[in-house]
Amino acid sequence: MLTDAFLHLLEPAVLAMMCAGVLLGIAIGVLPGINTGALMVLVLPFTFTMNSVDAVTLLISLFVGGVSGGLVTATLMRIPGEPNAVMTCMDGYPLAKSGKAGRALGLGNTASIVGGFFSWVALVTLTPALARVAVVFGPWEIFAVVCMALTLIASLSRGSLLKGLISALLGMLVAMPGLDPASGADRLTFGWVQMTAGFDILPVILGIFAISQLLSDTINIEEENAGRLKVTMQGVLISVRDYIVHGVNMVRSSLIGIGIGILPGVGATIASLVAYTTARNFSKEPETFGKGSEEAIVAAESANNATTGGTLIPLLALGIPGGLADAVLLGALMIHNLAPGPMLYLHSPEIVNSIMAAHLVAHILMFVFMTVGVLFFAQLMRISRVWIFPVVLVICIIGAYTVNGRMFDVWVMLGFGLVGYGLEYCRVPIAPFVVGLVLGPLAEQHLRTALMASGGDVSALLDRPIAMGFVIVALTALALPVFRMRRSGARQAF
Amino acid sequence: MIRKWGTTLIAGFALGVLALGPAAAEYPEKPINVVIPAGPGSATDTNARLVLNAIAEKQSLGQPAVVINVNGGPIAATRVKDAAPDGYEILVYHIGLMGTKAVGKLDFGVEAFEPIAQTGSTNFIVVVAEEGPYADFQALVDAARAAPGEINEANSIGGASHIATLQLAAAAEFQPRVVHVGDGPTRLQSVLGGHSAYTVVSPQEYKGFSGTGIKAVAVMGPERSPDLPDVPSTAELGYPTEISVDTWWFAPKDTPAEVVDKLAGAIEEAMNDEALQDSYRKQGVAPTFLRGEELAKRLATVDALVAPMGAALGGN
Known part of the structure; x- marks a missing residue:
């Protein structure tokens, strides 16, 4: 029974272990570069000697803490602590910079727990049904979903559409070198063995966001310090009114997060990206996005936490890991001789129940720790950046190095720091770059798999109603801004 | 806060160094890097970590092993090939090494290494x-x-x-x-x-x-899997195949024989552990251990099988 599982988690020893797990997860989430999956791998050997229920409980605690911690660094320094906090940087940082650090963190934190809660409900009630959906989704369907997400680039381009497209295409270009996703051949590696795996996404994102930010802040160091003194702590706990104002957004973004979480290999970064742009399209004040919009923070953070439940669904129901963290969880289950899948429900329901219970309890613990932590973290804004920059730079370098244990990734990060600074200098938006970087390869891979399976026949897409549905939505999303532009253009003519 | 973490990190490193204790006179004198060309949680990673945990428990090497997960086989293989042949940088790889050479992505294969041991074999x-x-x-x-x-x-x-x-x-x-x-x-x-x-x-x-x-x-293989007694082997169906995924441990070429022996000995001792064999079987991996002559023979057989497949595997 689920209630038994909850009661077990409330035992002091288990609860203490969960607290430690969530705290450790948050700490790693806050630190840029070192990701949650890597932390879980480090902890994995310790779980071998535990009983299987405690082992999964601890891993889930780390997972939830890690996904949530990224928002702190994203908001306070515009450095994504975890890649999935990329979209939180876009608005969290401007808001914090305007003196509302407490408010920005409070909103993000609240959105996180709301997203986590909704995904928990989906996890408990819909797992068997939704797992079937994940199987029906073949390469054409995933390709169509990704195309739909790609069309969102159009709405992400602040200012010039041309600059947005340049940025997105640059992002795709950066994703090109490495292993050809279909033939396995080396592509654009220039015969250099370090390039055979392409650019790892983590050093690129750290470079584009963190290093470029350090550069531009260092150049304007005097002015930065002046703006930093007026930090108010108001708004860490958000009011009932906020829930009403942001309620629809929270629910919508959570659903997006759950839906994307279910699809294997798509992940939290893309979920927050899609939720962010969807929120922008629905917003009454889309022009505030990227300048400290509250809606944007809520959308990004609800969605990335909602994927935690989403990714567990195919893992539990079919044994398909949706991401690195799930792969580690899968490994832990296998070592305890538990094979995820429908059989797990029959043979070891206590494991399924404790995973579900731990998911909710970890979210609650995360919320408590983050609320207390936020009061403390926001004080960072008062410290002169002169002291913070060197430390952050060192942490970023360690983070990039640990990805593959080689200097190449550090140089990649520093190089993309210059690229990011250059883009900002030319007023080219960074968001579309990230979209191109993460979505481009996904679209390519699935399209090519689909074409290989159909023997190169593109019309096979027409036989797949779900995929066609997404394509139609994508085309509509593309047409809408053009239509709006025309209408406003017509109005101006009058 | 961040400064505090910095201090904690430094303190952590310092403690780690202290924990190593006084330097031993013979190999190994410092931690050994184990390079794995796959992500954490993958089959190769799990198999290698199980062996390393057993070695750590038995303290047969007296030094910790540091697992380095490297995304990409060629990068991992090149790294260890070019490392100093002193036994402080070793590679865990499988049939993919031969495949990568066969398609022409690497200009070296198993011959560029000193084989240490085989830990486990998995049939598809x-x-x-x-x-x-x-x-x-x-x-x-x-x-x-x-x-x-x-x-x-x-x-x-x-x-x-x-x-x-x-x-x-x-x-x-x-x-x-x-x-x-x-x-x-x-x-x-x-x-x-x-x-x-x-x-x-x-x-x-x-x-x-x-x-x-x-x-x-x-x-796929000569006999049925004890895990799946009702599933026939390809051999009994009349289609004999020999390819399995064996986990191999390699040191750079010219690593001294006594170093390779010491490592192979520690790995063998770990593989004799009942608990480890159980963990392997739970994952459907046969806990077969090979070293020395037998290992060299197995590597040569697999190499000869894979080498002509270059074009079919997508090479040019």
Whole structure:
């Protein structure tokens, strides 16, 4: 029974272990570069000697803490602590910079727990049904979903559409070198063995966001310090009114997060990206996005936490890991001789129940720790950046190095720091770059798999109603801004 | 706060260094880097870590091992090949090393290393959809022979599974349409969703999916798997295959023989551990251990099998 599982988690020893797990997860989430999956791998050997229920409980605690911690660094320094906090940087940082650090963190934190809660409900009630959906989704369907997400680039381009497209295409270009996703051949590696795996996404994102930010802040160091003194702590706990104002957004973004979480290999970064742009399209004040919009923070953070439940669904129901963290969880289950899948429900329901219970309890613990932590973290804004920059730079370098244990990734990060600074200098938006970087390869891979399976026949897409549905939505999303532009253009003519 | 973490980190490093204790006179005098060309949680990673944990428990090396997960086989192999041959940088790899050389992505193969040991061997399992048109392996072979190039085989092109399926198709004399789908769980999902007719996966991956609507029709190799006593081996069906995924440990070329022996000894001791063998079997891995002559023979056999597959694996 689920209630038994909850009661077990409330035992002091288990609860203490969960607290430690969530705290450790948050700490790693806050630190840029070192990701949650890597932390879980480090902890994995310790779980071998535990009983299987405690082992999964601890891993889930780390997972939830890690996904949530990224928002702190994203908001306070515009450095994504975890890649999935990329979209939180876009608005969290401007808001914090305007003196509302407490408010920005409070909103993000609240959105996180709301997203986590909704995904928990989906996890408990819909797992068997939704797992079937994940199987029906073949390469054409995933390709169509990704195309739909790609069309969102159009709405992400602040200012010039041309600059947005340049940025997105640059992002795709950066994703090109490495292993050809279909033939396995080396592509654009220039015969250099370090390039055979392409650019790892983590050093690129750290470079584009963190290093470029350090550069531009260092150049304007005097002015930065002046703006930093007026930090108010108001708004860490958000009011009932906020829930009403942001309620629809929270629910919508959570659903997006759950839906994307279910699809294997798509992940939290893309979920927050899609939720962010969807929120922008629905917003009454889309022009505030990227300048400290509250809606944007809520959308990004609800969605990335909602994927935690989403990714567990195919893992539990079919044994398909949706991401690195799930792969580690899968490994832990296998070592305890538990094979995820429908059989797990029959043979070891206590494991399924404790995973579900731990998911909710970890979210609650995360919320408590983050609320207390936020009061403390926001004080960072008062410290002169002169002291913070060197430390952050060192942490970023360690983070990039640990990805593959080689200097190449550090140089990649520093190089993309210059690229990011250059883009900002030319007023080219960074968001579309990230979209191109993460979505481009996904679209390519699935399209090519689909074409290989159909023997190169593109019309096979027409036989797949779900995929066609997404394509139609994508085309509509593309047409809408053009239509709006025309209408406003017509109005101006009058 | 961040400054505090910095201090904690430094303190942590300092403690770590202290914990190593006084330097021993003989190898190993410092931690050993174990380079794994796959992500954390992958099969190679799990198998290697199980061995390393057992070694740490027995303290047979007296030094910790540091696992370095490197994304990409060629990068990992090059790193260890170019490392100093002193036994402080070793590689854990499998048949993929031969495959990477066969397609021409690396200009070296097993010959560039001193083999240390083999820890475990995994046979691929041929999997189809339960409700699909293939009752057994023979039905699949018949259908594939009748429609050359039209039956979709979910695969990871150029990878270990591709090497295995090439041998399978050659043994059973059929020509599938090879579709690059990705890792094991993704391939199973593709079969389950009806996007591909069949695939080959590890027993661990198969177990994770069993009960969802897939079934194993054959175990690739000379005999049945103790885990799946009802599934025939390809040999007994009349299609003998020899490809399995064995986990091998390598040191750079010219590493002194006593260093290689010391490592092989520690690994052998770990592999004799009952608990470790159990963990291996739980994952569907046969805990076979090889070193010295036997290992060299096995490597030569596999190398000879894979070398001519270059073009078929996507090389030029």
